[in-house]
Amino acid sequence: MDFHAPPSGPTAVAAPAAVVDSESSGPSGDEEVAVEVGVDEVLDPKPKKTLEEAESREHRMTHLPKNPHCEVCSKAKMQRKPKRSKSSKPSAAEEAKPQPTRFGEQVTGDHFIKGGRDEEEGPFFPCDTVAVVLYDRGTRYLAVYPKSAKNTADTIAAMQRFAGPKDKIQRFHSDNAPELTSAATALKWRLATATTGMPQTNGVAENCVRRCKEGGGCAIVQSGFNPKTFWPFAGEHFCFANNIAIVNGDSAWNKRHKKGRFKGMQFPFGALVDFMPQPDVRVESMGPKTLPGVFIGYHVNPGGEWSGDYLVADLAYFRENPDVVRSKVKIHRIKEAVPILDGKFVFPVAVWRHERLLKADNFDVPAEVEEVEPLDDVDLLDIDVPRPPGCSRDVLVA
Numbered sequence: 178m179d180f181h182a183p184p185s186g187p188t189a190v191a192a193p194a195a196v197v198d199s200e201s202s203g204p205s206g207d208e209e210v211a212v213e214v215g216v217d218e219v220l221d222p223k224p225k226k227t228l229e230e231a232e233s234r235e236h237r238m239t240h241l242p243k244n245p246h247c248e249v250c251s252k253a254k255m256q257r258k259p260k261r262s263k264s265s266k267p268s269a270a271e272e273a274k275p276q277p278t279r280f281g282e283q284v285t286g287d288h289f290i291k292g293g294r295d296e297e298e299g300p301f302f303p304c305d306t307v308a309v310v311l312y313d314r315g316t317r318y319l320a321v322y323p324k325s326a327k328n329t330a331d332t333i334a335a336m337q338r339f340a341g342p343k344d345k346i347q348r349f350h351s352d353n354a355p356e357l358t359s360a361a362t363a364l365k366w367r368l369a370t371a372t373t374g375m376p377q378t379n380g381v382a383e384n385c386v387r388r389c390k391e392g393g394g395c396a397i398v399q400s401g402f403n404p405k406t407f408w409p410f411a412g413e414h415f416c417f418a419n420n421i422a423i424v425n426g427d428s429a430w431n432k433r434h435k436k437g438r439f440k441g442m443q444f445p446f447g448a449l450v451d452f453m454p455q456p457d458v459r460v461e462s463m464g465p466k467t468l469p470g471v472f473i474g475y476h477v478n479p480g481g482e483w484s485g486d487y488l489v490a491d492l493a494y495f496r497e498n499p500d501v502v503r504s505k506v507k508i509h510r511i512k513e514a515v516p517i518l519d520g521k522f523v524f525p526v527a528v529w530r531h532e533r534l535l536k537a538d539n540f541d542v543p544a545e546v547e548e549v550e551p552l553d554d555v556d557l558l559d560i561d562v563p564r565p566p567g568c569s570r571d572v573l574v575a
């Protein structure tokens with residue numbers, strides 16, 4: 178399997194080319210990296226569901242679309258009957274409206290609710306995690322903000338991370354949950370009223386929640402980490418991966434930031450990496466300068482810009498107990514991470530978890546989802562696809 182080296186050079190070491198310095202990089206300094214998507218990165222809009230595709234980096238970043246050859250997909254993806262909701266069908270007036278194209282034109286918001294609200298809950302979902310899911314329709318930029326409480330202050334904080342100081346949210350759609358409404362009002366996001374509201378948009382917001390749950394669940398299964406305490410990282414990694422993925426020739430990342438494709442290294446959640454710890458971490462002076470770790474995610478600034486830093490958990494903490502909780506694990510924020518084993522991704526914690534399962538150690542391993550008849554293509558690649566005129570749009574599943 179070929180590992181895609183970063184565009185910065187042929188060496189294996191990631192030298193993040195897109196370290197964003199919000200202080201010094203003015204709008205004029207970014208011209209030379211303007212929108213450019215190489216032909217070689219254009220994924221087939223409908224990736225073939227082969228074993229090779231199941232093992233590819235692209236698939237392991239997001240697990241989209243569901244692949245029958247992928248063990249993670251078949252363990253983690255929900256089995257549910259496709260629902261077609263009347264409310265997801267656009268009205269004639271909606272059809273006539275132009276699709277949003279710029280960031281902030283139309284944003285949807287919804288919450289994960291503690292305990293879930295329907296049959297979608299499964300063993301890989303964070304039953305005690307509350308999160309805000311925000312989605313920009315113009316750019317298809319998706320973000321999840323896990324929080325321990327569902328209140329206005331947390332919701333405002335999430336919205337401020339989603340939209341940076343320079344972003345203007347022109348219209349905000351939600352199911353009118355009070356904390357979403359009051360947070361949006363506090364930030365002067367214009368609320369879509371009942372008359373301008375689009376029934377279809379609620380379906381989109383709900384799809385985003387479902388998409389996050391499913392994507393985060395796949396990341397948890399793939400990594401083998403403790404589901405409850407690592408879910409927030411898993412969900413955030415999924416959204417980040419979803420945004421940088423090239424779909425139909427472009428990424429949400431580029432559409433939002435206008436700086437071309439994502440320039441950093443792409444590591445699947447839970448993948449083994451070598452990393453250079455910060456100077457304050459002591460490494461045996463005679464030994465190697467790097468430590469083994471497992472990839473957790475990307476450090477993101479308010480406004481969705483990548484800081485240039487990666488988040489890696491020290492592997493040592495998982496050796497004794499692969500189910501170790503997040504608070505007991507040291508997480509490093511670092512500039513460089515190197516894939517181990519010649520670019521072939523391995524997920525050591527998942528392997529250890531499996532070994533313990535075989536030894537019948539009594540610890541909390543999520544039960545596997547029973548295999549029932551597979552879903553067909555309701556597992557759409559896009560949450561919200563702008564479709565060519567004349568196409569039916571009722572494939573959105575609420």
Ligand SMILES: [Zn+2]
Nearest residue numbers: 240247249250
């Ligand atoms: Zn998969």
